Amino acid sequence: MIFEGGENIGDKKLDVFIYDTTLRDGSQGEGISLSVNDKLKIAKRLDLLGVSYIEGGWPGSNPKDRAFFLEAKEIDFQNARIAAFGSTRKPDTPVTQDSNVKSFMDLGVSAVTLVGKSWDFHVSKALETTLEENLSMIKDTVMYLKDNDIEVIFDAEHFFDGYKNNTDYAIEVLKAAADTGADWIVLCDTNGGTMPWELEEIIDQVQKTIYTPLGIHVHNDAGCAVSNTLLAVRKGITQVQGTMNGYGERCGNADLCAVMPNIELKMNKSCLPEGNLKYLSETSHYISEIANMPHHNTQPFVGKGAFxxxxxxxxxxxxxxxxxxxxxxxxxxxxxxxxxxxxxxxxxxxxxxxxxxxxxxxxxxxxxxxxxxxxxxxENEGFQFEGADASLELFLRKAFSQYEEFFQLKNLKIILEKNEEDGIIAEAMIKVTVGDQTFHTAAEGDGPVNALDNSLRKALTEVYPEISEMHLTDYKVRVLNSKSGTAAKVRVLIESANQKEKWSTVGVSENIIEASWQALVDSINYLLLKRRQN
Structure with a gap:
């Protein structure tokens, strides 16, 4: 046993050990594809947060995960142990000849999460072997890894379904891993359909037989992943497996961004080094950016709208x-x-x-x-300030006479030309004044809004070079009264960013170009205002 309850990790005694599987189970979520570099970045950030284990992937299944482990060996992780994931030896195959087990040896990993079947239905249907051979596969693999001084975390796949279908055999699987030296026995609700009252009763029965430290791994198919995880901790389970932002196959895994603060703040148990919980929101948003996934506004604890x-x-x-x-x-x-x-x-x-x-x-x-x-x-006309804080601040400063214009529009002309070869070409010509200076420029773009943006930037960059540092990251158009057809009023929301921050602006008009202009001007004015304040 490498980590025991109460051992010092990151200068704090932990009651619960967080096992993050974002890089493996989380990456199986729809729309997520992480490069080796992405995985290394996320692993470093998770280590800074202070999780106890980071599951790096399945090195025996693909070259990308193998490359991750090779590069991760060169990183000095301060809080986390990097765990490799893999299955028990194949049926009727000597453990020393199993390619999956060999990959652990080749990479020199110090911790392995070994998945084994605990549902008799899966043994016969998926593995197509006997119940006895499945037990031998578990025993042989656990024993071999322990003989090589590797920490073994045994994930009993489909355990709760297996327990309900054949209780005796599911318990025999746990005993097979425990008796041969597994450091952790993790109870998995792989299909995510176990109800909290079922989970509680089953854990009670397991604890009467299995004395190896227990972990919990649940999926969210019934919407119970977080509650089931917390209930397991309440029952005395000391390892929690999950993913950041709840990423994962189908409906995802237990969301560690909800699990960890509930453990620390609601259950008064430690699961991160002291003081590290305050880095949770930043880590959550960072990982969503690396994974190129939207960060849900209403996500508990870490969502932008959570408070x-x-x-x-x-x-x-x-x-x-x-x-x-x-x-x-x-x-x-x-x-x-x-x-x-x-x-x-x-x-x-x-x-x-x-x-x-x-x-x-x-x-x-x-x-x-x-x-x-x-x-x-x-707002009655269609403006939506709750999603456009930058426009709101500019409006308030103007309303209370605490704002000075950075530039003024004198004239704007947009020309659209369509031909058979190039499609539609947009050109914007603009005349603006800054103080007593006048700037008259023209620029092309992929469309009228892009041409407008390019032309305005070109006109102002000489006086305000900081404009070159910002860029548009999102552009949304919403039709507000669709019954009016092409004459309908629209709302344009623009998100802009530089290297330090993001901000959102809004414009509303029956003319999409006018609405875009309003949002675009607010975006630039907000940047200039913040630069002057600093």
């Missing part, structure tokens, strides 16, 4: 005490409180937002109430 407040009554209460509408302090998980300003806003929303932006506002001034009314009127 966002919109209703005026809610915000009024939060100003008095955040516990009125928040179950934890957002900073505990590295997130932050957000107050949204929309048609549902009251005076409290505006005051909170103004304080956050350091805008001088008189809370009982008629002008302040007039601004709230204007926001509600704009």
């Amino acid at each position: 966002a407040h919109k209703g005026g009554i809610h915000v009024s209460a939060i100003l008095k005490d955040s516990l009125t509408y928040e179950h934890i302090n957002p900073e505990d998980v590295g997130n932050n409180r957000r107050v949204l300003v929309s048609e549902l806003s009251g005076l409290s929303n505006l005051l909170y937002k103004a304080k956050e932006l350091n805008i001088d506002v008189n809370s009982y001034d008629n002008e302040t109430r007039k601004v709230i009314k204007q926001i509600k009127e704009l």
Whole structure:
């Protein structure tokens, strides 16, 4: 046994050991494909977070995972042990001749997560062997790895389904691994259909027979992955397997971004080095970026909207005490409180937002109430400030006369030309003034908005070179009143970014070019405003 409950890891005694399988099980999720470099980046970030184990992949199954382990050997991980994943020896094959087991030996791994069948149905249908041979496969492989001083984490695949179908055999599988020296026995709900009350009862029975430290690995097909994992911890299980952001095959795995804060903040058990939980949100977002997956706004604890407040009554209460509408302090998980300003806003929303932006506002001034009314009127017209914080800040600064224009538009002309060879070519000609200087430029683009963006940047970059550092990362158009057909009003949301931050802006008009112009101008003005403030 390498890690035992209470051993010092990262200068803290841990009650629960986190086993992250994002790089293997998580990468099996639809739409996720990680390069070797991607996997190394994620592994380093998980190590900084402080997880105890990082499952790097199945080196015996593909060259990419093998390359990962070779490169990972050169990295000095401070908190995590890198584990290789693989199956027991094949039926009727000597363990020393099994290619999968050989890959562990060739790479010199120190920890192996060995998956074995614990459901008799799978033994006969998938492996096409006997129940006795399956037990021998488990014993031979575990014993061989232990004889070579490798830590063995035995994943009892389909354990809960196997237990319900043939209890005696499922327990025999666990005993086969435990009796031959496995360091951990992990109970897997591979199909993700076990209910919490079933899981609790089965764990109680397992603990009467198996004394090797237990782990839990559950999938989310019935929406119970997080609750089942927490219930297992409550029953005394000390290793938790899951993935960041809940990535994984079908409906995903237990989301460690929900599991870890619940263990630490709700169950008062340690699973990360002391103080590291505050890096959770940053790590979650980093991994979604590397995986090129959208980060869900409503994801518990780490989502951008996890601590966002919109209703005026809610915000009024939060100003008095955040516990009125928040179950934890957002900073505990590295997130932050957000107050949204929309048609549902009251005076409290505006005051909170103004304080956050350091805008001088008189809370009982008629002008302040007039601004709230204007926001509600704009939202009624189709603006959506809750998804465009940059546009909201610019609007508030203008409304309270705490803003100066960086440039002014004098003239804008867009020409679209279509021919058979090149399709549609867009050209934008623009005239803007900055102080007493006038800039008149033209630029082409892939479409009218791209041409407009290129032309405006060209005109302003001489005075504001920082504009060259920003770029558009997302562009969304929503038709607001579809019954009007091509004359419908549209809302354009633009997300922009530089090397340090991202920001969102909004524009609304019956003309998509005008709506795009509004959002684009706000995007540039916001960048210039922040540069002047710094």
